[in-house]
Amino acid sequence: MMLLCFSIQYHILGLGPIPYIYPNEVFTIDMRPAALSISIFASWLCNTIINVLFPLLKSVLAGYTFLIFCLFCTIAFALLWFKMPETKRKKLSEIEAYWAYIN
Known part of the structure; x- marks a missing residue:
């Protein structure tokens, strides 16, 4: 049981939550469901x-x-x-402008 708890703890402290959190920060509301689905599918x-x-x-x-x-x-x-892109203290419009500049 302790090993399971340590495994979950290090997964949460590492890169594990990124597929669940990052798409919600960088995509518009209409694109979020698809982006989140693709992200979680790729993770699994x-x-x-x-x-x-x-x-x-x-x-x-x-x-x-x-x-x-x-x-x-x-x-x-x-x-x-x-x-x-770094999303700290940025509005969604600034992040969209970043992606428009890249494309």
């Missing part, structure tokens, strides 16, 4: 792929399996840091 798909591949990679690569996941986490962090 990635979690499923990780859960399927981890035992296979662990049996082949042993401890080096974590380097692969570390690489993917580093790439995801870089994309998040450089490509996603």
Whole structure:
């Protein structure tokens, strides 16, 4: 039971809540349901792929399996840091202008 609590705690403190929170901050009201659906689907798909591949990679690569996941986490962090707009203290119209400028 303690391991489950620690797992949930570190999921919440890490990047886990981003697919549930971020689409609500950066998309307009009419786009939010679709964006949230795609975001949560992608999150569950990635979690499923990780859960399927981890035992296979662990049996082949042993401890080096974590380097692969570390690489993917580093790439995801870089994309998040450089490509996603900061939404702190910004209005939705400013965020929309950011996306219009990018496109």
